[in-house]
Structures are given as structure tokens and as C-alpha cells.
Amino acid sequence: MALFSIGGRALSDELWSPIWLTIQLAGITTFTLLIVGIPIAWWLAWSTSRWREVVGAIVALPLVLPPTVLGFYILVALGPQGLGGWFGHLAGVRSFAFTFEGLILGSVISSLPFMVQPVRNSFEAMGRRPLEVAATLRASPWDRFVTIALPLALPGLLTGAVLTFAHTIGEFGVILMIGGNIPGETRVLSIAVYDFVETLRWREAHILSVGMLVFSFVVILLVSLLARKSKGRAL
């Protein structure tokens, strides 16, 4: 699969496989978190429960916890003695560690705040007023959510999606602990770079790293542009 070439030399499968795997992982994680994260962000924005900030703090935990702590608990949870073994029994596998599905779970947990925070912020910035106006016009709750709230929160959704995608691509510690470094299954970009560096194959490490550098710069730029745009809207 030599779609691109660098310095006249085609990129080998050894390089392509982790790139493609990482894009898949980030894409699926972002999609999953859009579905899981929006309701959580909505609840955090509007709930009057006294548990609101407790839940908010739990959601934010992956921002502060060392990846090794997350990786440790996820490894135990995925294993035969944990939930992974329980579900695995149904699916006929022993453990979800060392599987692509296991990586998705790990990434969803560790990227949760990157989706929920920006979305919650834009729900809160929007305020209750647009929804109340729509309610007086007899829009149903679902209608209000889909036609008013989501479009108004679009910058937050985009920021959350971009950050989640980017953070998953940059994820390293958790995957190192639960992945098992299997080509085509769990050897993602960051692990491949680590491996190439450790085995002194710096040409390959450079190719992947330069790509990551450019990608990360574009992401940060994109997020700041989105943030400007959403500020413009709020005014």
C-alpha cells in the first residue's frame, strides 16, 4: 500500500499499518464519545442535582490521573477476573486486553473529558433562554435539543471531536499497558515510534514523528480558530 512516498522511498506496511490503525481507533473513539459524551455534557450543564460537580470531577479525572494508573485499572477490568472476562465469556474470549476493542474502551475513558468539557461549556454558554423561547412555541424537548441546542453548541461539539480525535492519536501510556504491541491490532502510532526508537531504527521513527508533529500543529491551530469563532457567536 504505497500511496505516499517520502524521499522517493515508498512507505512500507510496517509504517502504514500503525498509521491506519491509529486513524481507525481515533475515529471510532470520537464517534463513540459523541454518543456517550453529549448526554453527559447536557446533564452536567443543566442538572440541579447536588451530585453534579461530583460527576463532573469523575469525568475530569483522566485529565489528572497518570496514564499508568488508568492503564492499571483498565488492564485489571479487561482481564479474566474483571468485567472483560465476564463479557468475554459471552463472546468466547478470555480477556479484552490485547484487542482493538480493549483499546477503544481505554481510549474512550481516557479521552472522556476532552469531549465532555467543551460540549458542556458551549451548552452553558448558550443559556436556557433559546430553549425556553422554543418551548413557548410548542417545540417538543427532543425538537428543542436537535434543532436549537445542538446547532448552537456546534463549535463546542467540533472542538470536542477534534480534541478527542487528536488526544486518542497521541495516547501512549494506557495503550502501552493494555495493548501488547500486536501489529495490525494494537500497535498504534505512538507505540510504533517507541519501538523504532528503542531498536535504533531512527529513520522510521523520524518519518512517523514528523507526521505527528505536523498533524498536532494543525489540530491546535484548528481548535484555536474554532474557539475564536465560538467567541464571535456568543457576542
Added chain:
Amino acid sequence: MHHLKIVAVILAMVAPAMAARPANAAQANVAVAANFTDAANEIQAVFARSTGHEAVLSFGATGQLYTQISQGAPFDVFLAADDERPALAVSEGYGVDGSVFTYAIGQLVLYSADASGVVGAETLRAGAFQKLAIANPSTAPYGRAAVEAMKALGAFDSLETKIVHGQSIAQAFQFVETGNAELGFVALGQVSQMGSGSRWIVPQEYYGPIKQDAVLLKRGEDNEAAIAFLEFLKSEEATAIIRKFGYEAGL
């Protein structure tokens, strides 16, 4: 003023600890191949007691440690899990010429945390398991030995899709201990002191001998503790510990 007070408090806490060390005690940083972790910890304690010097241990896969050394990591001594990297260290100018010696000969073990998980070579051939943990063959000599053994047993092709890589032999062992992999190739030195699980010591004819060499690194050339540590490694006291963990030593 406030900062000075904090510094004073910290000094007051640290000073007794510093004073407790013998006046001529030195410290050496030792890079240790992960398979040798348990034995090295025990040797370190005895070494400290009998010489007063301190050996600070860092663990990793041999290949990882070598990469770090080649990038100027502050190690004085390197205990590898093969005889290639120490020789390479000397020829590349990181190691001291003439300081290389074999401190242990390791043995490869097929291990399961389950008491009936491993019977012998037939366990591999039967393939009645989902995951087999090995150390990364490109950085860990025991990982490479595991691949050699599977190939020699004619089981590699059928097992290839079940293999998961630990970054070092320590992670491979952890994958088996947590039950995430049913089986793993580890070092006898990691499991010899354990009463539980089941193991099959892979016969030596199935893989190239795991000669574990030590080398004095250039940074430790004049370090009293580093030189003493390597000498101690050859002593009767140390080789007894090494043998206890299931290595051959003191040959």
C-alpha cells in the same frame, strides 16, 4: 526569607540520612536486564551491607537499556541479558575494554499462572489457548529465544497470531500473572522462587544459549562503587544468589 526556612527544614531532614553513609561510600547506577530483577535486588542488598557502597538499579529490556546508554544515559554498569550488547558497547566506545564477563546463563521457561496450564511442548503444539505472552524479540533476548524455541518446535506458524509482546520480560510475565494471557515465555529467574502456577523449562537445544554478560561503562570507569559491584558479582556470595534464582553462574 520564607523560602530559606523551607530549605533549612529540608536540609535538616536530609542531612542525617546523608551522614549515615560511610565516609568512603560511593554510588553506582546499574542498568539491569528485566529478567534479572529479583536476583539483582537481593544482590544489591547484600552488596550494600558488605561494602557500604550503593548500587542504584534501573530495569528494562536489554535493547531499550542499550539505546539509552548509547544516548548518554547516566549508567556506570550494564547487566545485559545477552552477550551481544555488552560486546557492542565496547566496540562502539560506551564500554570499558576487557571488563566484559558472563555473570549468568539464563533459562527459558514456558509459564502459566494456572497450576495445570503448562504440561510441556505438547501444550504449545495443542494450542488450546488464546494469548501467549513473550518479551519483544527485537529488544529482549528472552523474547528472541522464545521465537527460536517455537520455531524449533515447529509451532511458530500456528501460534504467531496468538503472540502478544511485552515491552520487557517483566511485562510479559505480568500479562501472564494478571491472567490476560494464559501462557508466557519468561525467564526461570522470574518464577523459580514461586510456589504457584505451572512451568516447563524449555530444553536448551531449542534456542541459542542466553549468556548474560556484564560490562563496565565508560562513565563508571573511575567509579569505585561500579568496579566493586562488578567484582562482587563474581564473588561466591553473589553467584550463590544467582544460582538460587535458577541461573547458571560462577563457571
